[in-house]
Amino acid sequence: MEIDLSPKLAKKVYGGDGGAYYAWCPDELPMLKNGNIGAAKLVLEKNGFALPRYSDSPKVAYVLQGCGVAGIVLPEKEEKVVGIKKGDAVALPFGVTTWWYNKEDTEFAVLFLGDTSKAHKQGSFTDFYLTGPNGIFTGFSPEFVSRAWDLDEATVKTLVGSQSAKGIVKLTPETKMPEPKKEHYTGMALNCEEAPLDTDIKGGGKVVVLTTKNLPLVGEVGLGADLVRLNGSAMCSPGFSCDSALQVTYVVRGGGRVQVVGVDGKRVLETTVKAGNLFIVPRFFVVSKIADPDGMDWFSIITTPNPVFTHLAGSTSAWKALSPQVLQAAFNVPAEVENKFSSKRVSEAIFFPPPN
Numbered sequence: 590m591e592i593d594l595s596p597k598l599a600k601k602v603y604g605g606d607g608g609a610y611y612a613w614c615p616d617e618l619p620m621l622k623n624g625n626i627g628a629a630k631l632v633l634e635k636n637g638f639a640l641p642r643y644s645d646s647p648k649v650a651y652v653l654q655g656c657g658v659a660g661i662v663l664p665e666k667e668e669k670v671v672g673i674k675k676g677d678a679v680a681l682p683f684g685v686t687t688w689w690y691n692k693e694d695t696e697f698a699v700l701f702l703g704d705t706s707k708a709h710k711q712g713s714f715t716d717f718y719l720t721g722p723n724g725i726f727t728g729f730s731p732e733f734v735s736r737a738w739d740l741d742e743a744t745v746k747t748l749v750g751s752q753s754a755k756g757i758v759k760l761t762p763e764t765k766m767p768e769p770k771k772e773h774y775t776g777m778a779l780n781c782e783e784a785p786l787d788t789d790i791k792g793g794g795k796v797v798v799l800t801t802k803n804l805p806l807v808g809e810v811g812l813g814a815d816l817v818r819l820n821g822s823a824m825c826s827p828g829f830s831c832d833s834a835l836q837v838t839y840v841v842r843g844g845g846r847v848q849v850v851g852v853d854g855k856r857v858l859e860t861t862v863k864a865g866n867l868f869i870v871p872r873f874f875v876v877s878k879i880a881d882p883d884g885m886d887w888f889s890i891i892t893t894p895n896p897v898f899t900h901l902a903g904s905t906s907a908w909k910a911l912s913p914q915v916l917q918a919a920f921n922v923p924a925e926v927e928n929k930f931s932s933k934r935v936s937e938a939i940f941f942p943p944p945n
Contacts, residue, residue: 615712793940
């Protein structure tokens with residue numbers, strides 16, 4: 590049975606004055622379930638506060654817009670209060686408790702991509718809230734909670750029953766939240782827009798790859814990630830992940846055209862994408878993109894912490910490593926045709942500027 594690979598937009602799950610939580614549905618994007626991938630987005634308005642929660646899935650968070658504060662508690666560790674802004678990526682392993690807050694006028698938007706192979710629902714994140722009407726402690730009897738917290742039952746009922754909002758609340762301007770600490774940022778986040786470039790092709794594009802080298806916590810998450818910024822009308826070389834990983838791509842800015850080719854040379858996707866679209870490339874399928882005149886940026890996770898790609902065009906492609914005789918025999922073409930093919934793209938790799 591063929592799988593629908595067409596890109597999709599997220600749909601609102603819940604929200605209110607403080608902001609909203611959106612998610613991609615595995616029923617609409619089947620590759621989420623097939624690949625055990627979850628995708629969601631948190632958008633907080635000014636003074637919006639996403640209540641403390643933990644998840645059934647390890648994730649990579651990426652700030653799409655604005656700036657805010659993330660509270661992060663790793664198992665049996667102290668709370669880290671991290672100031673994050675557009676371009677920041679944060680690795681969130683299993684067992685981490687988080688809260689999110691926006692004190693600025695601009696919307697604070699965070700993308701979450703992660704592995705749902707051990708989740709309650711394949712292709713979806715399930716969050717467990719610590720407070721609110723759907724909080725964990727609403728399910729325990731007052732006796733159990735009072736014993737656990739060493740409090741009288743009247744105080745327990747006040748603590749457990751006072752928060753009426755689910756997931757996201759809007760705090761009053763007078764509310765004082767913890768201030769971020771600069772020393773907490775190191776090792777917890779990496780700004781993909783400011784980090785040293787892994788690839789920079791003049792007129793083509795730029796890449797920053799998130800690995801265990803620049804953000805060791807991604808090793809605990811089990812995912813790699815990258816931010817790609819493709820110049821206007823430039824092309825990203827056809828390529829595939831050669832270590833059996835899936836590529837999950839969210840278009841951050843701009844748009845363009847995408848083609849994906851799978852088994853038996855069949856083109857399984859040909860479409861245009863725009864900001865907000867999410868699509869998934871299956872294992873070993875080859876994908877290529879051409880940006881619109883205004884360019885296209887995308888953030889991807891790859892389901893391995895240190896991804897390896899094989900490109901099928903350009904100076905670093907597999908073609909350039911093959912001997913002329915093999916190429917001539919494989920294509921079944923005369924030597925002059927093979928020579929013409931081999932003489933092209935000898936100094937360009939990964940990204941190709943638009944033709945003159």
